[in-house]
Amino acid sequence: MAEVGRTGTGSTHVNTVVLHRVKVLFQRFPGTLGTDADRGISGVAYTFKVNGSVASTGTTAADGSATLDVPAGSNAVLEIFGTEYRIRLTSTLEAETTVHGQQRRLQLLGYELGDVDGDAQAKTENAALNFQGDNAPIEPTGAIDATTQAKLKTQFGE
Amino acid sequence: MSSTHRVAQGECLSSISSKYGFADYKTIYNHADNAEFKKKRPNPNVIYPGDVLVIPDKDEKTLDAPTGDMSRFKVKVPATKLRIVLKDHEGTAYGGKKYKITVDGKTVEGTTGDDGLVEQPIPPEATSGELVLFLSDEEGVEGHVFPLGLGALDPPEAITGAQARLLNLGYDCEGISGTLDDATKEALRAFQSKNALTVNGTLDQPTIDKLRKVHEE
Secondary structure, three states: EEEEEHHHHHHHOOEEEEEHHHHHHHHOOOOOOOOHHHEEEOOOOOEEEEEOOOEEEEOOOOOOOOEEEEEOOOOEEEOOOOOOEEEEEOOOOOOOOOOOHHHHHHHOOOOOEEEEEOOOOOOHHHHHHHHHHHHOOOOOOOOOHHHHHHHHHHHHHH | EEEEEEEOOOOOOOHHHOOOOOOOOOHHOHHHHHOOOHHHOOOOOOOOOEEEEEEOOOOOOOOOOOOOOOOOOOOOOEEEEEEEEEEEOOOOOOOOOOEEEEEOOOEEEEEEEOOOEEEEOOOOOOOEEEEEEEEEOOOOOOOEEEEEEOOOOOOOOOOHHHHHHHOOOOOOOOOOOOOOHHHHHHHHOOOOOOOOHHHHOOHHHHHHHHHHHHHHO
16 A cells, blocks of 8 residues: 555645565575576576566576566465465565575575574574585585685675 | 644645645645745644644635626636656666556556656546556566555655655655654665765655655655
């Protein structure tokens, strides 16, 4: 629901509505060697729905990406691979130096860790181990040190 | 005798004027007894439930209408409009895009102006509607659907008003709860950071002013 003000004659007030552009990448084995173009699952048809209405359709690009224009607070769903992915805009991606930022990146790169809760427990350590194992020559310790943080940032793209 | 009116959710000056039989909302808004109100609410169409307005007496006019003749009286009624500017993530207007607006069961189609503006006259009493924006003309595309709460926008100093603006501007505060919850604080932080304000997650005066400016000007 977009709440808007009415405008009377002579008034120039407007209501501004912004759609954010989100790039969702579908990739095989995100940790392996190569570039996005080598890993992307391309040419897969998708349907993007906003509040139940088809907002756009397309096929994934060479890097496996679908580019979507998402309004905040709406029910946005990406239908692909017979799966419905609910897209929600989060305000910010925290820095890779914070546990929140590390967990979010690991999760979105496909490493299972449960909830992004800022608490680096066994599950997060396990995800970090897998990530490090996929990114040799980083030593798999499960501890997210500066080298791992930098790698998380480059692999995730930001 | 003048009377007073307590504003309810969804009302604006245009709808209140229409209710009391005034053709132009300015008759009420510019009335001397409402000077204080006018100062508090610089946008006559963004007022807050609970606000109290003085409803002035109506002018009486005597018109001669000969019997047996059909007499026509024309009253000039200023229109109430819906004005929405549509922008992308970089703040670039969606110009020349097809749209469809449905209010009170009536659908109007149009194309956004170069400035991304959608402008349509609406009945002042209408409280809900739907805007559909077409960003792509591929087959099977039904458009981005925005359910509209007409006149529902509260002033930005109210948490509900701030949340509505954050949502419209693409900062997801997870709905209009009216409380400064974690999602709202996070959305405020993002808005503040984007607009070079002090990032504190609170609804301070610079943030209120900026929300109004970015959303309404």
